[in-house]
Amino acid sequence: MSVIQDPVNSGVYSGQDQPGGTNYINHSKGVMSWLLTLDHKRIGLMYMVSVLSAFALGGTFAIILRTMLFTHSSPENPISDSGQELYNQMFTLHGAVLVFMFIIPAVPAILGNMILPLMLGAKDVAFPRLNLLSWYCYIVGGLFFLFVLLSGGLDTGWTFYTPYSTSTSTSVAAATLGAFVLGFSSILTGLNFIATIHMLRPPGMGWFQLPLFLWALYATSLIQVLATPVLAITLLLLLAEKVLHIGIFDPALGGDPVLFQHFFWFYSHPAVYIMILPAMGIISELISTFSRRHIFGYSFIAFSSIAIALLGFLVWGHHMYTSGQSGMANAVFSLITFSVAIPSAIKIFNWLATMYKGSISLATPMLYALAFIWLFTIGGLTGVFLGSLALNIHAHDTYFVVAHFHYVMVGSMMTAFLGGMYYWWPKMFGKMYNEPVAKVAWFLIFAGFNLTFFIQFIAGSQGMPRRYADYLPEYAFFHKFSTVGSYVLAAGLVLVLLNWIHALLKGKKAPQNPWGSNTLEWHTSSPPPHENFAETPTVSDPYVMGAWDYDESIDGYVHNPQKAQELAQQGHH
Amino acid sequence: MLAILAQTDKTLFLPPGRSTFAGTHDGLYNFVLWMSVFWLVLIAGLLVYFVIKYRRKSPHDVPEGPTHSTAIELGWTLPPLILVMIIFVWGFRGFRDMNQAPNGAYQVIVNASKWNWSFTYGEGANASQLHVPVDTPISLVLTSSDVIHSFFVPEFRVKKDAVPGRYNKAWFQATQVGEYNLFCTEYCGKSHSQMISKVVVHTKEDYAVWLEKQMRWWEGEKPADVGMKVYTQRGCKQCHSLDGVDGDGPSWKDLFGSTRSFADGTTRVADEDYIRESILNPGSQVVAGFDNVMPTFQGQIKDPEVTGVIEYLKSISTHYEGAVLEVMPGAAEAPPAE
Ligand SMILES: [Cu+2]
Ligand SMILES: [Cu+2]
Numbered sequence: 001m002s003v004i005q006d007p008v009n010s011g012v013y014s015g016q017d018q019p020g021g022t023n024y025i026n027h028s029k030g031v032m033s034w035l036l037t038l039d040h041k042r043i044g045l046m047y048m049v050s051v052l053s054a055f056a057l058g059g060t061f062a063i064i065l066r067t068m069l070f071t072h073s074s075p076e077n078p079i080s081d082s083g084q085e086l087y088n089q090m091f092t093l094h095g096a097v098l099v100f101m102f103i104i105p106a107v108p109a110i111l112g113n114m115i116l117p118l119m120l121g122a123k124d125v126a127f128p129r130l131n132l133l134s135w136y137c138y139i140v141g142g143l144f145f146l147f148v149l150l151s152g153g154l155d156t157g158w159t160f161y162t163p164y165s166t167s168t169s170t171s172v173a174a175a176t177l178g179a180f181v182l183g184f185s186s187i188l189t190g191l192n193f194i195a196t197i198h199m200l201r202p203p204g205m206g207w208f209q210l211p212l213f214l215w216a217l218y219a220t221s222l223i224q225v226l227a228t229p230v231l232a233i234t235l236l237l238l239l240a241e242k243v244l245h246i247g248i249f250d251p252a253l254g255g256d257p258v259l260f261q262h263f264f265w266f267y268s269h270p271a272v273y274i275m276i277l278p279a280m281g282i283i284s285e286l287i288s289t290f291s292r293r294h295i296f297g298y299s300f301i302a303f304s305s306i307a308i309a310l311l312g313f314l315v316w317g318h319h320m321y322t323s324g325q326s327g328m329a330n331a332v333f334s335l336i337t338f339s340v341a342i343p344s345a346i347k348i349f350n351w352l353a354t355m356y357k358g359s360i361s362l363a364t365p366m367l368y369a370l371a372f373i374w375l376f377t378i379g380g381l382t383g384v385f386l387g388s389l390a391l392n393i394h395a396h397d398t399y400f401v402v403a404h405f406h407y408v409m410v411g412s413m414m415t416a417f418l419g420g421m422y423y424w425w426p427k428m429f430g431k432m433y434n435e436p437v438a439k440v441a442w443f444l445i446f447a448g449f450n451l452t453f454f455i456q457f458i459a460g461s462q463g464m465p466r467r468y469a470d471y472l473p474e475y476a477f478f479h480k481f482s483t484v485g486s487y488v489l490a491a492g493l494v495l496v497l498l499n500w501i502h503a504l505l506k507g508k509k510a511p512q513n514p515w516g517s518n519t520l521e522w523h524t525s526s527p528p529p530h531e532n533f534a535e536t537p538t539v540s541d542p543y544v545m546g547a548w549d550y551d552e553s554i555d556g557y558v559h560n561p562q563k564a565q566e567l568a569q570q571g572h573h
Numbered sequence: 574m575l576a577i578l579a580q581t582d583k584t585l586f587l588p589p590g591r592s593t594f595a596g597t598h599d600g601l602y603n604f605v606l607w608m609s610v611f612w613l614v615l616i617a618g619l620l621v622y623f624v625i626k627y628r629r630k631s632p633h634d635v636p637e638g639p640t641h642s643t644a645i646e647l648g649w650t651l652p653p654l655i656l657v658m659i660i661f662v663w664g665f666r667g668f669r670d671m672n673q674a675p676n677g678a679y680q681v682i683v684n685a686s687k688w689n690w691s692f693t694y695g696e697g698a699n700a701s702q703l704h705v706p707v708d709t710p711i712s713l714v715l716t717s718s719d720v721i722h723s724f725f726v727p728e729f730r731v732k733k734d735a736v737p738g739r740y741n742k743a744w745f746q747a748t749q750v751g752e753y754n755l756f757c758t759e760y761c762g763k764s765h766s767q768m769i770s771k772v773v774v775h776t777k778e779d780y781a782v783w784l785e786k787q788m789r790w791w792e793g794e795k796p797a798d799v800g801m802k803v804y805t806q807r808g809c810k811q812c813h814s815l816d817g818v819d820g821d822g823p824s825w826k827d828l829f830g831s832t833r834s835f836a837d838g839t840t841r842v843a844d845e846d847y848i849r850e851s852i853l854n855p856g857s858q859v860v861a862g863f864d865n866v867m868p869t870f871q872g873q874i875k876d877p878e879v880t881g882v883i884e885y886l887k888s889i890s891t892h893y894e895g896a897v898l899e900v901m902p903g904a905a906e907a908p909p910a911e
Contacts, residue, residue, distance in 0.1 A: 081820050084763050157760050163737060164720040164762060169864060251738025257721055258736060291627070294640040322723060323734050324741040327672045331665050338657040345653045346646070348616060353645070355623040359634035362624065370620060377616050381609035388660050390598050390667030391605065394730045397723060397758040461586035461602075463727025465758040468766035472754065516632075543640075550632040 023430065027530040038128035039530065043135050044113035045428075050138060051110055052497075054101035059493065061094035066452075066486040069479045072471050079470045087469035088155040089170075093148075095158035096175065100182045101142060103409055104271060107278035108189050108224075109138070111420045112217050114428055116193060118521035118528060119211050121202040121537045126195035130188050137185035144178025147171070157467060159268070160235075162249035162260040166242045173242060176235040183228045183235075186274070190224030193217050202520075204539035208302070211519045211542045212295060215302040216281025219309040223270045223277075227313070231267035234260070258323050265316035273312040275409050276376075277305055279416030280347055283369050286419050287351045289517040290366035291358025294543040297350040304343035311340045321392045330389055337387040344380050348373060363515070364438040368419025371446045372412050379407030382457060397467075399478070400460025403453045411449050418445070418496060425500070426514050430527040431507030437499045444492030451485025511556025516548045523559070540568055591753060591774075592729035593746045597667040599730075605660060671731065674744030678712035681705070685715070685722035685735035686868035688764035689808025690755065698787040699873055701806045703755060703772045705747060706780035712744040718868040723759035726772055734759055747774040763821065764811045791877045796898045800885025803878050812867065815889060822867060823860055829883070830892030834861045848883050877901055 024041045034042055068087050073079040113131065117124050125131050148154050148171045156165040156172060165172050197210070197218050210218075238260070240246050247253025249260040288295040295301065317325060317333035351373060360366070382404040385391045395401060426432055459478035464471060471479060513522040521528075523537040540547070547564035548557035585606070590599055627636070681703065682693040692703045705711045715724055715735040724743065725732040733743035757768035775783055791799040804810055804825075812822035829848070834840045836859045841847055850857060852874060855867035874882075880902065887893045 079767075081763065084766065088760075088763065088765075155762070161721060161760070164760070167720065167866070168762065251736075256738070258739070291636070292629070292634055293636055293638055296639065297641050297646050299641070300646045321668075322732050324736060324739055327669065330668065334665065335661055338661050341657050342650060342654055346650060349649050350646075352616065352619050352623070353639070355620070355627065357636055357638035358623070358627050359629045359636045360624050360627045361629040361632075370624070373620060374617060377613055381605075381612060384609065384657065384660060385602070385605050387657075388601065388605065388664030390594075390601055390664040390671065392664075393668065393671060393732050394598060394602075394727070396732055397725070458586050462588050463725070463754065463756065465725065465756045465766075467760040470766040472769070546635050 022529060023525065023527040024530045025429075025527055036132070038124065038132055040113050040117050040124050040128065040131060041428075041528065041532075043131050044110055046135055047105065047109040047113060047138070050135075050142065051102055051106050054097055054142065055106075058094055058098035058102055059490065061090050061097065063486060063490055065090040065094060066483040068469070069471075070483045072473065072476055072479070074473075084469040085155065088467075089153040091467055092154045092157050096154065096179070097145060099158050099271075099409075100179050101138075101145065103275045103413055104182075104186055105138065105189070106417050107282065107413070107420065108193070108217060108220060108274075109134070109185075111282070111417070111424060112189070112193060112278065115424060115521055116196060116214060116217060117200070118427075118524065118532055119214055119519050119542075120196065120200050120205070121520045121523070121533060121539065122196065122200040123532050125192045126199050127192050131192050134185045134188035134192070137181050137188065141178045141180075141182030141185060144174050144181060148175045148178065159264060160238060160260075161264075162238065162241070162255075162257045163251065165238065166250050173239060176239055180232050180235045183232050186224050187228045190221035190228075193221040194225065197221075202536065202539050208299065209539060209541065210302075212284035212298070212301055212305075213278075213281035213519075216277045216284070216305050219305040220274050220277045223274050223309050223312065227267045227270040227274075230263065231271075234263040234267065237263070258320070258325065261320050261323060262316070265319045266313075269316040269319065270309075270312045272405075272409060273308055275413050277308060279372070279413045280305065282416045282420040282423070283351060283372050284347075285517070285519065286365050286369035286423055287354050288543050289423070289515050289545070290361045290363060290369065291355045292361075292516060292545055293354050293356075293358040294541075294545075295350070296353035296356075297346075298543070300346055301350050304346045307343040308340060311336060311343075315340060318387060318392070321389060322396050334387055334389050334392075338384070341380065341384060341387070344376075348377060348380075363422075364433070364435060364442055365419045365423035365515075367439065367442045367446075368415045368422065371415040371442070372419065374446075375407050375411035375415060375449065378454075379404060379412055382407065395460060397465060398460035399456040399464045399466055402466045403456035403460060406453045406456075411453065414449075415445070418442075421500075423515070424521070425503065426510030427521055427526050427528070429504060429507070430510050430525075431503050432510045432514065433499055433503035433507055437495065437502070441492050441495035441499055444488055444495060446492075448485055448487070448489030448492050452482050452489055453485070455481050455485075511551075511554040513548060513557045513559070514555065516545050516550065516557035518542055518545045518548065522557075538564070540564060588727050590728065590730065591747055591749045591751065592726075592731065593748060594667070594671055594730045595728075595748075597670065601660070601663050601667060604663070608656060608660075671744075674712040674742065675710050678710035678744055679706070680712045680714065683713050683715040683724060683735060684718060684873060685724070685757065685761075685768075686718040686808070687720065687762055687866065688757070688768040688811045689868075690724075690757075690768070690770045691807070691870075691873040693873070694784060694787075696784055696788065698784055699875065700787055701808070702770050704780065704783050704787070705772065705774055706777045707747050707750050707774050709777070710744055710746045712742065715741045715743065719866070720761050721759045722757045722761050722768065725756045725758040726753055727756070728753045729772070732758060747772070750774050750776055767811060768808075791881060791901060794881075794901070796881045796884035796901055797888045798885075799878060799881025799901070800883070800888075801881075803874065803882050804885065807870070807874065809882075819863075822863060825886060825889060827890045827892055829886040829890035831890070833858075835859060836861050836863075845883050848886060849879050852879055852882065 024039055152171045154175045155170045237248050241248045247255040249255040249257050284301055315333055315337045317329055318337045321330050455478050459475055464475045510526045512526050519542045520537050524533045544567055546567050547560050549560045551558045684691040690701055693699050715733055717735040717737040722735045729745045731745045733741050751774055753772045755770040755772050812820050814820055814824045815826055817824045817826040829843055831843055832840055833843050853871045856865050859865045884898050888897045
């Protein structure tokens with residue numbers, strides 16, 4: 001593409017280990033060397049452990065609630081008060097823990113922290129101390145949530161709608177404080193990424209030589225920094241009303257409950273893109289690498305991320321078509337909502353075009369990328385139903401919506417995350433995973449997810465309302481089917497965890513570059529040394545992979561400086 | 574036979590449409606559905622085709638192919654753009670019709686409360702199910718006495734939130750006599766999933782008869798039976814048990830005649846006046862140990878129904894030794910229902 005440094009004289013491209021064998025994991029020892037680390041990779045690992053624990057917790061709640069929904073009440077066997085209360089707690093905690101502690105932080109905080117500086121050929125993020133602080137915010141927020149669990153739970157739904165949330169006796173105050181602190185963790189990560197991408201790009205890497213994962217993280221960070229403060233303000237207002245009885249949202253005190261919904265969705269709709277944009281960034285990397293093809297339509301993909309981030313701020317009202325907001329407002333929100341469909345469609349077409357004439361490998365990360373395209377297409381298309389005013393009225397607050405946002409926020413985001421984890425696993429840990437087992441787990445997850453959620457579109461169209469502890473017998477088939485699907489999905493996820501643990505303990509040693517990608521993180525050893533690169537790597541087009549030759553003896557790719565030179569020359573013509 | 578015939582208009586996913594909105598809604602739904610199937614098949618088809626056709630033959634492959642084309646990029650943006658604009662306009666027009674009730678529609682006031690629906694008709698009748706005449710535009714004015722609820726009838730494709738402190742409007746016109754489920758679709762606490770009622774669509778003649786009867790439905794019933802019906806149909810049972818175990822509210826067993834103590838430290842014997850006050854103005858004396866969560870039933874429960882509750886409470890209390898009324902007071906003077 002453009003300016004290229006002298007690629008011939010860089011000695012680190014041998015694909016071999018650093019002399020002395022130290023890397024960021026064994027660089028220093030002791031608990032304190034982790035708890036006080038400023039190394040972005042170690043912070044990424046600490047995030048990995050904590051975010052995956054939250055994932056396990058939220059997933060357990062999901063399995064409990066799906067199990068409760070396997071049966072329904074009958075006149076002889078009515079549902080008990082405690083059964084209803086337990087269910088309401090489960091769906092609330094499931095949503096709150098997974099949204100605030102898994103879906104939002106997973107990709108930026110784990111994979112972003114790990115990979116972003118490496119992709120820039122940098123030593124670390126711009127503000128390593130803020131980075132560590134963000135992890136502590138996450139932990140403190142998590143402790144608040146734990147406190148909620150032990151002190152009466154939470155039954156408001158993750159949406160905290162007033163006036164229910166200001167009138168329930170469950171631990172709303174602690175939960176809002178928890179979400180508030182978690183918000184800061186998110187803001188700090190976003191701030192750091194923006195500064196890092198602006199300041200620490202290496203010479204030769206202009207904005208249009210950025211890997212697309214970084215464009216996606218950049219767009220995400222903009223949202224995190226601009227939208228999350230609104231959540232913080234909203235939660236503070238909620239607390240002020242609950243504790244000090246200042247009338248803001250509660251009509252009994254002269255407030256307006258619909259105002260809360262505006263505030264809440266002003267954050268939470270953009271937050272949907274905090275969840276999905278980084279996932280899309282991963283997919284761009286995966287599709288290109290495993291098709292061994294230059295990504296198609298680089299600038300369209302990059303700009304579509306920014307377009308989605310900006311338009312995402314203007315559609316919050318589509319969650320409130322039935323709330324009584326004016327017909328005019330509904331029309332405007334509907335129109336803008338449809339416009340977001342376009343950049344999303346562009347990305348899918350570009351991924352397909354990248355696969356065209358490629359050399360497609362079905363390694364596990366690629367399987368996840370393909371699953372992503374399937375799930376995201378379904379999620380997006382059902383979003384067209386919901387964006388349409390007339391159709392939304394019927395589908396709103398039914399299982400149709402539940403299925404839709406699980407396809408987008410969970411199915412798509414989770415497959416991208418898992419794909420990214422498998423893709424960067426060799427880099428992060430220097431170990432390979434067991435490929436056949438990983439594929440079986442992928443299959444269980446893909447099948448389980450579709451079994452669980454596809455049928456919910458039908459249940460919702462048939463009128464099954466969401467957040468119901470109990471249901472009429474005509475919906476029994478849908479629920480039983482979905483519950484069985486969720487067990488398959490859970491089995492797949494457990495298998496992934498076992499696969500990872502096995503890789504850590506018994507995995508084959510990973511080569512520097514098992515996939516042949518050309519982004520800079522593959523230009524250092526696996527795992528990278530404490531300071532990331534022994535020598536500053538040379539920047540070239542991240543999607544030109546021709547300079548990497550396959551080497552059977554290490555089952556990986558080795559950099560060929562000669563070819564790199566030639567390709568760089570060609571790029572100039 | 575009729576039941577089977579009634580099923581035939583079931584579309585692939587939707588329940589049978591029973592209001593005038595169903596036509597537009599279902600038409601658009603099917604359009605978007607088939608459009609989605611088209612795109613999904615196209616995308617998934619290409620995906621699978623590419624995976625097979627361009628599968629990796631050797632790790633040494635260095636494939637070549639196009640990396641960008643502005644013409645193609647702009648070209649493939651067009652079909653989705655046109656499609657979503659069509660869907661937007663179609664959906665907006667459908668919504669506009671749903672939003673504005675025709676002049677002279679028959680009005681029903683909907684009051685939602687935890688976890689009970691209350692429908693008030695112009696003629697003064699009140700019921701926990703929505704009864705309407707067929708082929709008549711019905712306009713709803715919705716509000717709530719506690720938290721947000723939402724009114725949803727799947728067969729009618731209609732939904733609107735009932736928000737405290739606001740009056741939201743909705744309307745529909747039922748096209749077929751029958752009974753349809755009415756759900757609460759905004760999460761409203763413990764018994765959200767039990768807040769299910771019915772819409773009963775009558776012929777116009779039957780509706781007039783029902784309305785007449787509903788205004789004095791308690792006539793000819795034993796007062797305690799009236800109280801029992803209020804208990805099951807008006808949502809009291811979601812919070813008050815009959816077996817002595819407290820739920821969200823105190824159990825009704827042995828309530829009448831007992832001495833109540835209140836959050837403010839005062840006490841009082843639960844007599845007729847107290848019960849009446851508790852139903853119409855529950856916040857005035859909050860029983861110690863409970864939250865002030867009982868909605869008021871002022872305007873929704875008529876005096877004879879309150880009497881029914883009082884007599885019913887008497888019949889299940891060991892603190893009350895007197896007689897329980899056998900006939901509704903004043904029943905003799907009331908004009909007989911036609
Ligand atoms: Cu949204
Ligand atoms: Cu409800």
